[in-house]
Amino acid sequence: MIAKSGYEALYPPQEEAIKAGVLHGKNLVLASPTASGKTLVAELAILKSIIEKGGKALYLTPLRALASEKYEDFQKYAEIEKSPGRKIRVAVTSGDYDRADIYLENYDIIISTNEKADSLLRHRSPWIADISVVVADEVHLITEADRGPTLEVVLTRLRKTNPHIQILALSATIKNAAEIAEWLNAIPVTTEWRPVPLREGVYFHDEIQFKDGASRIIPRSDTNPVFDTALDVVRQGGQVLIFAETRRLAVEMGKKASALLRRSLPKQDRRGLESIAQRVLSTGERTRLGDTLAEQILNGVAFHHAGLPSPHRRIIEDSFKTGRLKILSATPTLAAGVNLPARTVIISSYERYEPGYGRYPISVLEYKQFCGRAGRPKYDKFGEAILIARTEDEQDYLLKNYALAEPERIWSKLGAEKVLRPHVLATIATRFATTEEGLVNFFANTFYAFQYDPKMIRSKLGDILSFLHREQMVEFNGEELRATKFGRRVSELYIDPVSAVILRDGLYTRAKNVTEVSFLHLISRTPDISPKLYPRRGEDEMLDLFAKEHENEYMCETPEYYGDANGVTYEEFLAEIKCARVMYEWINETTEDAILETHRVEPGDIMRMVDTSQWLLHATYQLAELFGHKDLLRPTYELQVRCSKGVKAELVPLVELDGVGRVRARSLFNAGYRTLEDLKHCSVTDLMSVPLIGPSLAKRIKEQVGGLIKAEEWESLKSKTAESTEQSLLTDYRKGEGS
Numbered sequence: 001m002i003a004k005s006g007y008e009a010l011y012p013p014q015e016e017a018i019k020a021g022v023l024h025g026k027n028l029v030l031a032s033p034t035a036s037g038k039t040l041v042a043e044l045a046i047l048k049s050i051i052e053k054g055g056k057a058l059y060l061t062p063l064r065a066l067a068s069e070k071y072e073d074f075q076k077y078a079e080i081e082k083s084p085g086r087k088i089r090v091a092v093t094s095g096d097y098d099r100a101d102i103y104l105e106n107y108d109i110i111i112s113t114n115e116k117a118d119s120l121l122r123h124r125s126p127w128i129a130d131i132s133v134v135v136a137d138e139v140h141l142i143t144e145a146d147r148g149p150t151l152e153v154v155l156t157r158l159r160k161t162n163p164h165i166q167i168l169a170l171s172a173t174i175k176n177a178a179e180i181a182e183w184l185n186a187i188p189v190t191t192e193w194r195p196v197p198l199r200e201g202v203y204f205h206d207e208i209q210f211k212d213g214a215s216r217i218i219p220r221s222d223t224n225p226v227f228d229t230a231l232d233v234v235r236q237g238g239q240v241l242i243f244a245e246t247r248r249l250a251v252e253m254g255k256k257a258s259a260l261l262r263r264s265l266p267k268q269d270r271r272g273l274e275s276i277a278q279r280v281l282s283t284g285e286r287t288r289l290g291d292t293l294a295e296q297i298l299n300g301v302a303f304h305h306a307g308l309p310s311p312h313r314r315i316i317e318d319s320f321k322t323g324r325l326k327i328l329s330a331t332p333t334l335a336a337g338v339n340l341p342a343r344t345v346i347i348s349s350y351e352r353y354e355p356g357y358g359r360y361p362i363s364v365l366e367y368k369q370f371c372g373r374a375g376r377p378k379y380d381k382f383g384e385a386i387l388i389a390r391t392e393d394e395q396d397y398l399l400k401n402y403a404l405a406e407p408e409r410i411w412s413k414l415g416a417e418k419v420l421r422p423h424v425l426a427t428i429a430t431r432f433a434t435t436e437e438g439l440v441n442f443f444a445n446t447f448y449a450f451q452y453d454p455k456m457i458r459s460k461l462g463d464i465l466s467f468l469h470r471e472q473m474v475e476f477n478g479e480e481l482r483a484t485k486f487g488r489r490v491s492e493l494y495i496d497p498v499s500a501v502i503l504r505d506g507l508y509t510r511a512k513n514v515t516e517v518s519f520l521h522l523i524s525r526t527p528d529i530s531p532k533l534y535p536r537r538g539e540d541e542m543l544d545l546f547a548k549e550h551e552n553e554y555m556c557e558t559p560e561y562y563g564d565a566n567g568v569t570y571e572e573f574l575a576e577i578k579c580a581r582v583m584y585e586w587i588n589e590t591t592e593d594a595i596l597e598t599h600r601v602e603p604g605d606i607m608r609m610v611d612t613s614q615w616l617l618h619a620t621y622q623l624a625e626l627f628g629h630k631d632l633l634r635p636t637y638e639l640q641v642r643c644s645k646g647v648k649a650e651l652v653p654l655v656e657l658d659g660v661g662r663v664r665a666r667s668l669f670n671a672g673y674r675t676l677e678d679l680k681h682c683s684v685t686d687l688m689s690v691p692l693i694g695p696s697l698a699k700r701i702k703e704q705v706g707g708l709i710k711a712e713e714w715e716s717l718k719s720k721t722a723e724s725t726e727q728s729l730l731t732d733y734r735k736g737e738g739s
């Protein structure tokens, strides 16, 4: 199979890893540059374990997008027989944290995000005992403050539950791979090998100075050096990734690059670009952000950031991979996401800004991640990573501190109380620890305890335990430490214990008037909604007004203009109100474009808020059930559905249909189809006369609601189906409307 994929020999890092004993079950930390073939090492170990030992593999990735990428890639193994008549089965799982996913016991390779794996451990999924090999991809994530600790805890737990598990940790080049290896009882393999050689340089004054001493002149026009360099590369047949500091800059640089590239774009490229732009415009709701993107695409340029809805990001990634787009202007998130190489990577700024902290230079680790995107295997003979200097001194500084520098050590971030708290509760709730001593012992096995003094963890654990005890999530029975029913549920619901307290107390407080705003505000108050949406200049008044209009609806004390309530200041309260207000507009069918216009909240952010809110509303429902608030069950359930689809209550029955999102549901409703019963009694032809409903969707609706379709009616409709309608339905389906 490997030969069939066109591989002729192992890459040097792969050879080294195998020599280190990966195929004999040895634990491994493989720190090696981007695209140096780390995945294959994991794949070989996985297959070995599945076929020879009948084991199961868990492949951990930091992002959903990476999990799907691996899932698609690993499908090739589904044709191998692991035993006579039984082929290997591959599954991907992410999202919905409140499930044990028992069905996964039938799969051999399970690809999961770190968070999902953590939630599965909390649900004590029985098949976890069968895992014989775990792969922690992008293990340098451990050093990230908000998401690193989860990975660390998952690995610690897995080692405890499955003492014979083989661990493979894959990482970008880092300084302390050996330290991680020591923690995991693994063999460290570090390499600098790349399939495409990398040239790192710094631009100053018409010239790029490379770290190997070479240099290259860049013809200057009157523009920014970023664009001079980019256009020079495109003229020579390469593609360019520009990393911008912020979303706004990514869009602006895209705009500028697009205006410049327009002049030199060959005619034959235009048609292809038009069809990509068209795809962007016809996918999801039309917004000004999408329009700006489509305009840039027409000239072979795009921007890429987390404010774009994910179907748009997918379109751009695909079009860049096929070479249609020449320049991509992206925020740093792209460097950690799916594999998207370009010949030249331009790092337009090596500084970042953080409110209250000021400007600071990025880490070498981050710089190296940008470099990792340079050079397309098979297409480019070399890759280039270029920093931009404004003075000669700065050029020296950048060469020395980035191009020639070693990446930093990575550090565990598990020590912060906020991140440690949920893991402490989970450890007790799953009975991984049944005494305070046991708890200390469990955390003594983490990377945090390995890097720092294990004693440091003891006092932190004490503080957290008293919080959990005070809030009745854990109880002591002599020496024995147990989670209460509440504590166990909180751990499984995968919410911050502090959020759980806010929700629980809110449910008891009761507003004078309980409405959708009551719940939306309550969840917006929890630390699981993060980062908060702070009001923009000029938005205060509008939010203040909204807050006053709903003053009888809050399920907690709220602060006055000057002063605070339970430590929440008025400013923070308005940030909660802003979140609640955006969600309120969303469930009342305000368009994405209008939300963008009024609140500067972009479609990608709305989608993330929808995800989180839905999950918190699920938690609210579950806690309402646990504490016996029967009257709150229906409203929280309905709100959850409305939130997931962005609709008013009257559309809830319609959006439950596959293929029907909020726009089409509204269209059906306005045409007089208000219930599934109404749909059952109409013909396919009737349905097709509704705006936005094409023949295949009409058929799909009929299939779901029941009722007859006459064969001859269907045949005649099918022949009329224009190809373009099918096309647009396909894109709707991909974007997951109503699925």
Ligand SMILES: Nc1ncnc2c1ncn2[C@@H]1O[C@H](COP(=O)(O)OP(=O)(O)OP(=O)(O)O)[C@@H](O)[C@H]1O
Pocket (backbone or CB within 6 Å): 006, 007, 008, 009, 010, 011, 014, 032, 033, 034, 035, 036, 037, 038, 039, 040, 171, 172, 339, 372, 377
């Ligand atoms: N021995 C080989 N011969 C030819 N191509 C290979 C070989 N091994 C891997 N590749 C190809 O190299 C590419 C990069 O491999 P891989 O995704 O494993 O990189 P990686 O080391 O995990 O990088 P990253 O840090 O980006 O995750 C893949 O497209 C893979 O198909």
Ligand SMILES: [Mg+2]
Pocket (backbone or CB within 6 Å): 038, 039, 137, 170
């Ligand atoms: Mg990889």
